[in-house]
Amino acid sequence: MDGDAGGMTVTKADNQARADAAYIAQLIQPHQVHRDVYTSQTVFDLEMQHLFTNVWVFVGHDSQTPKHGDYFTTQIGTQPVIQVRHSDGQIKVLHNRCPHKGTKIAIDRTGNTGTFFRCPYHAWSFETDGALKAVPLDRGYENTGFRTTANAGGIKPVGSVHTHRGFVFARLAETGISFDDFFQDSLSSLDNMVDRSPEGQLEIAGPPLRYMHKCNWKMLVENQTDTCHPMVAHQSSAGTAVRIWEELGNPEPKPAAMQIIAPFMSPYEFFEDMGIRTWPNGHGHTGVSHSIHSDYSAIPGYFEAMSAAYGEARAKDILDENRHNTIYFPNIMVKGPIQQLRNFIPLGPDKTLVESYIYRLVGAPDELLARTAMYNRMINAPTSIVGHDDLEMYERAQEGLLSDGLEWVNLQRLFPGTAEDFSTETVENGTTERQMRNQFDAWKTFMTTSMPDRKDGKR
């Protein structure tokens, strides 16, 4: 067991941890994954203990907490955390637990705590970086040894916090891979989204959609780069939209709703040609050369504002990038061209909360934000005719995987036949399942980083 200042960290017996590592390594093969990765409570618990602890996980946007004392409550994996603006202007991410009895310090989704946090149970108070400020009647703790405990340190901060162009990420573990080593060049998608503001700045635009899915979180992440499902699963919505429009005589210009939904019916060749790029550590994106976001109509005044800010050539470069869905492993997806972020929050092996955020391009015309808000409600809402069919597929898969007919899930589309190298950036045919394989390669790596006797030889 590891000791710390006055407290103890309880760890599993080494033989159990070795068994965990051996089990995890068996679940992932180069071309297929075992169904346990989606259905097993044991795997889910190991994901929370290892994967979501070892990697950098999205927390929020700094515009959600602009002023000192502003906070926002969320989760990293199943861990409740608070994002808060400290007195020095920095964003802090704290475990949402009073060091005394465990009471959550904040339960509303957003708020302002003033200059300090105060636990509603016994009025212990804390600075906005978590440091213990005062305990009422504190002579009761004199000569008790309390001052040497970890609890006396206050609300515990997460291991590390990094803000990249307004986006706040945290690593729960005290030590581990650095932010830059984890994300590398994949940050270009976030950068492009922010560069689309003439002022290089995004601002949160209202609360997120919150959509509950009775399926494993990884199904949602995989679906973001699954380019062989839109024309099938979404035929009922996008196909019907195209048909109604034909019946009206294909009037031009198409309204924004048609511009958003019709490209879902693009043929396989469109998606093959658009390309998929993979980066190390499980990150990747669809839409290398073009995407379903490429043909939105120009908004008057926007290119002029971008040209004034960046020069015409640079403005054109920024806007010519039309990446579709970028996965930041493990559990967010970003759509740069329309300033959206979807957070796939794991709640259980068969329960995932999807929060879909939109952002305003500071300095850009409002029409862009109106289109972004329209996309969000049309595609990502619990009331969305597109979302309905996606959720139907996930939930059917979650139930179907309980079948003992087969144990393995196939990820073999455009698999080269032998184990792939994911350590360098690669661009391939836009219908490949390589990005899904990339995610599972990273999954295995970061699941076992903190386990002894790793079986994949990467230690």
Added chain:
Amino acid sequence: MTDFTNSQIIDFIYAEARMLDEGRYDEWLALWLEDGHYWMPLDYQQDDPHLTTSLMYEDMFMLKLRVRRLNGARTYSQKPKSRCSHVIQRPFIDLLDNTAGLYQTNTSMHYVETRLDDQILLALTATHDLKRVDGKLRIANKRVDLLNCDAAFGNIQLLP
């Protein structure tokens, strides 16, 4: 010019809810004026449908698409189909202006939607803006405020 009574306006609101419950969508769409919007806010007391996300803000094209999809051959999330039931409280008539032909109602409802073994219950307040056109009542706009609009939902597939 037709003057509408309280009772006629209330009957209209009840009849609309029945059309939705019985899936008589062609009749339901015919109640609407061409430039109407069905708005379901995401945020409590939300005042803007455009620059922040809503659950729904749908024009006639989107509403036609929505109801046409429900009966599609490859609408997998409607195989099997959902069913719904509105239990409505007597509408308040907040505006009755027979001179201008403008009316507004405020109606509390309990909405139940079911499919397979799942059933959800939503409490909501519907605000109808009605207009007299050619002697008939038509829906100019409808706003549906879910009591728990900020909660996490699974699929809501029909029209609350």
